[in-house]
Amino acid sequence: MYRNLWFLAVVIILGSCKESSKKEQVNLERPIAEVFAEFYEFKKGINPIEATKAGYYEYNDTIANYISDDYILHLKDRYTYFLEELGKYDSTQINAEDYMSLRVMQWDCNVKLEGVMNPMVTVASPIYDLPSFELMPLFQIQSLHLYVAQLAGGTSVQPFKSIEDYNNWLSRLEDYLIFLDTSIAKMKVGMDKGIVLPKVLTLKMLPQVRSFIDVPLEDNLFFKPVLNFPDGISDVDMDILKSNYEDFIQEKLTPKYVELNDFLTNEYLSKCRASSGLLDLPNGKETYKYLIKLHTTTNMSADEIHELGLSEVDRISKEMEAVKNEIGFTGDLKSFFNSLRNKKELMPFSKPEEVIENFNAINDRIAVRIDSLFNLTPKAGFNVRRTEAFREASASAEYVPGSKDGSRAGIFYVPIPDVKAYNMVHDEALFLHEAIPGHHFQLSLQQENNSLPEFLHPESMGVFVEGWALYAESLGKELGIYTDPYQYFGMLSMEMHRAIRLVVDTGIHAKGWSKEKAIQYSLDNEAESEESIIAEIERYMATPGQALSYKMGQLKIRQLRTKAEKALGDNFNIRDFHSQILNSGSLPLVLLEEKIDNWIAQLEM
Structure with missing residues (x-):
């Protein structure tokens, strides 16, 4: 993590x-x-x-x-x-x-x-x-x-x-x-x-x-x-x-x-302390400004990121409304969130092994389409494993890379503290994020790239690593999944979750938001359970700025793809674009943008 x-x-x-x-x-x-x-x-x-x-x-x-x-x-x-x-x-x-x-x-x-x-x-x-x-x-x-x-x-x-x-x-x-x-x-x-x-x-x-x-x-x-x-x-x-x-x-x-x-x-x-954020601490404002730079690789202010988050929440909400209407739910979006949290059809498992089997089945479904989007695929394998009991209650799903020599496969950890309450609405998007083509692809390719100096082989910059993984979630339809509107809504929910982070992380650490205000904002705008949202807000309290990296990185990669598609027209090749993103290791966003701009210019000549 x-x-x-x-x-x-x-x-x-x-x-x-x-x-x-x-x-x-x-x-x-x-x-x-x-x-x-x-x-x-x-x-x-x-x-x-x-x-x-x-x-x-x-x-x-x-x-x-x-x-x-x-x-x-x-x-x-x-x-x-x-x-x-x-x-x-x-x-x-x-x-x-x-x-x-x-x-x-x-x-x-x-x-x-x-x-x-x-x-x-x-x-x-x-x-x-x-x-x-x-x-x-x-x-x-x-x-x-x-x-x-x-x-x-x-x-x-x-x-x-x-x-x-x-x-x-x-x-x-x-x-x-x-x-x-x-x-x-x-x-x-x-x-x-x-x-x-706190x-x-x-x-x-x-x-x-x-x-x-x-x-x-x-x-x-x-x-x-x-x-x-x-x-x-x-x-x-x-x-x-x-x-x-x-x-x-x-x-x-x-x-x-x-x-x-x-x-x-x-x-x-x-x-x-009773407060939630950094503002009440000595040097708290300056420290958060630094942490924004560290985690986003931008000079954006907390206010700018907060407004960007509000804008993204609004955009994704409109997409969610469209899916809700497609499903035929007649209530408002908040009521739909509540229905998803308690929908028995989305909680079908009785054994933890069944959760793991479902992720393996998702892997099988996308395997037949992966070559349509990627020239580069890693040699390393990975396993899906339940999170250890001692940390399961407060853990999020995560990916741990395998060893560089291939002797230990990567591990996609899934917390299942209560299998009967486990909601599968996010499973397809979660698999794309943590495993293929998200963290497992990007981190394994980085480790296996012998043209890079070794210091660029480990995980490195979160804004690139997490930005890529969130971008990977958007590739589901191109990979033949998200055919179930609930799973597509699950993808939107995960993107919404990351957009909300821009709002609540800056809210807590730059605007003096209480823990309770941040929790309520999340409850109003996403389908996560209250228990999960509380754990997430407490995570942001403990690690200020880190949660900003996901959305900031994703937005930059998506922006660069759109720029390349418009500039190159019929000459745009998605497989080559993904190779350009993945073949240099984790880059600060300013260097990634420079690289893609140069690639576009070369193809336009």
Whole structure:
């Protein structure tokens, strides 16, 4: 789960012939590929869990303490260094592909450096590269304590295939304990400075922490790996590992969770704020302005994005009205939402396995049409899997990429907390978003593209990644689905959901909206259940700005497609257009637009 100085001017060094000659000599001594490789080693070092996720297993025994003072100083030093290195090159010295990669790296370093200079923001989260708040390091969603628990069960990206793997995980957990110690210390500083979580988010986090305290050892998620040993480990080694895991859980991990729970319950909770957004925090307005840049790669203001969201909500509402009328529902749109939330025909499942089977059937249906839209398709496979029980209640559907070497397939996680209440109205659109041709296509192709420097292989920029996935939802009719008007309405509902995010995220963090006002706005304009909407609003409260990326990216890709269709007429080829979008990795939107404009111009010649 998981990302700004948009319209960043390209740094071109201009100077005398003597200076140019000197720069060229420097570059000849150091090819740009070496800078890219050094940058990726740096990125893996500051995000070791992401390195594991990408299949670089030399980092499997560590977790970065990304809220420590030393870590933040290290970021400032290295981002500054890399910007100085990139300043030694220009477009006359390297090929066009490398120059595009250089500009992506330059943008990334600039925006991240701006982030770590902000006294309230740290942007190098080791999970999804989402912003974290140094003094608010733990929250109820997309937080390190949740991701570590996800790794602990032995069925995620952390490998458990050898004795070394088992020992690496214990070493990684030792670092995790240090992170939790630092978190408590930072949160205490936050209490003194008035930089604390909304109380409602802390209340949601408490059951997550307690779930690892009052649980029998054999049921503890962190003990699962030693209950499921792979072949090739001797009985003696199994006994040793089992004993080591038992000692670690009982003597170190559980006491740390007890300490964290006591701190949150007895000290932190009473200091938490009643407000929902950033405006009440020191530097809150400036921080949100930065987060908009980080997540949208634009210089748009919160007010501009809010108005754009209102406009999109209005447009999509009109499309929804048309589908409602086609179905024959005579009430207003809000009444139709309520009918969908409770429509038994849309809740047909009695077993979680049936939900998974339905997604696999959608995959089979679009497989026969996928080549009509795409030249590029990934080699990697993927699986649809139910979200783990410990995080299922507050989780959204998500895609986790497979390993770079193909040894681990991608995983499309689906939360099914109550199968009889599971509503399938969004399933076709959800599959297009998370799997094919959404995240699975885009992220797998990015990993498999050997012409890109390795630092562009991981997930990278959310506005591109999520923008592509939301755009992918719109391809359903071209792929032979959305034949059921309810499923097409489900697609509109998901697009509406992302349009609403533009309104409520800016409302909460820039306009002083309460949680209740944001919830009511969502209830009035979409078909999601109230429970789901509450979880979503609380997500926006915890991760300001991130939810803006989906719609902003989708609108840009759709705009570029329309521009290409109009400019090229009969020469427009949708397969080639999609290849142009997908063959350069995750790009800031300004660079993506420049690339597509150049492609159009070449075809017009």
